[in-house]
Amino acid sequence: MSDVTEGALATFLSDRLDADVSVDDLHEHVEGWSRDTASFTARWEESGETHERRLVVRAESDAQVEGDATGEGNDVETEFRTMDAAQDAPVPVPETHWFEGDRSVLGGRFFVVDYVPGDAPVTWDRDQRQRLYDAWDERDGESSLPSQFVDCAVGVHTLGPGDVPELDDCPPEDVVERELDRWVGQYRDSVVRPEPAVEECIRWFRANAPEVPETTVVHGDFRIGNMLVDGDDVTALLDWELARIGDPMYDLGYASTYYFAGKLVDPIERPELACSLLDREWFYDEYERRSGRTVDRERVRYWRAFSAFVMMTIGLSGVDRFRSGETDDVRAAWFQYIVPGLVEDMLGVVREDRL
Known part of the structure; x- marks a missing residue:
């Protein structure tokens, strides 16, 4: 996920929030492999107040961008829309924010959601x-x-x-x-x-x-x-x-x-x-x-x-x-x-x- 950088995320969020956003503490998550996933911290000023939020970006893998992935799962936009619909259901899901279909932004289509604390249990451990x-x-x-x-x-x-x-x-x-x-x-x-x-x-x-x-x-x-x-x-x-x-x-x-x-x-x-x-x-x-x-x-x-x-x-x-x-x-x-x-x-x- 070489295109998912702090600078690229800062530019994207600055445009979406109409503010000067800084991004740091980018951490790649390797637990899954169907998408590229990373968490990061965004900070910006709004109405004289400093805002800080931990967010997650979930992006197409290189194989999906290049069209080499098989048709096992939904595309990244459909995954986002499904999670977005689940916001109103009695099931815990991260708060959804933005989907971006322009691959030039991060090298692949992606979406951004809130970071949620916790770990995914591994039954083989x-x-x-x-x-x-x-x-x-x-x-x-x-x-x-x-x-x-x-x-x-x-x-x-x-x-x-x-x-x-x-x-x-x-x-x-x-x-x-x-x-x-x-x-x-x-x-x-x-x-x-x-x-x-x-x-x-x-x-x-x-x-x-x-x-x-x-x-x-x-x-x-x-x-x-x-x-x-x-x-x-x-x-x-x-x-x-x-x-x-x-x-x-x-x-x-x-x-x-x-x-x-x-x-x-x-x-x-x-x-x-x-x-x-x-x-x-x-x-x-x-x-x-x-x-x-x-x-x-x-x-x-x-x-x-x-x-x-x-x-x-x-x-x-x-x-x-x-x-x-x-x-x-x-x-x-x-x-x-x-x-x-x-x-x-x-x-x-x-x-x-x-x-």
Whole structure:
């Protein structure tokens, strides 16, 4: 993100605020790789008073600017518009400020939001995973971390198709076919050779497609690792680039995969916990109680298996880009190691219908 400099940000903000803005303490965040993200402090004078604000810029990656990125997620403007719509929903998101579509400003399209304190828990880290276990074991009332996680899901699903016009609407009866076409197509484009176990799962997905009675905005990547946690509080739900109009049960299924309960750790210490944080059945019961929406366990089971397929496909896309030379980011090559576990998760659901 060589074009994201303190000077360039100061020029941009000075124009937006009609003031002489200074920027310092620019810090690049490397936790995610779908966008370039940095936080910084802006200062300016207004009406004789000095203002100081910590802000975050989220910009297109080099691959997105050059058109080499795959179509896995939404573009940066759609992500901004979705977060902007969520300002009025009962879900914690950073306050949105500006979107800039002129790539000459910072070398790519970008948006600016408030900085929010907190860290995103990493379920693969033993100590962080243990803190999530403790949050479940020591939960107390509606303010506990597991309770806030449920409330975030409920809050996302208060947004309807008309609330984010930038997201393509999809009739409920077409949701499953759209998801299958999108992700199976991406899998076919990325895989070196077909894997018989995955082909069996794809056949199962088509044969067992559930009926979807309603659609809402779904986050698409709903997990504790995309939330900022400050102490015992969820301060923000981030990374909305996979948001779409779909079945709200998708987010529940996605959050329920074994992968986020500590996959890559053998054995999984607490396999009953979604995102290493909350018992799955408690999650579904509390979601029902707080949302007034019935949780169809079979639809959740379907989307749980399909979510593993989606994550596997995203991983294979990264491997394919590294193999073809489209990226030299070694994190893309690393994704090959998540594939076997995700295939195992998919087969675990499929086998339930075969035994």
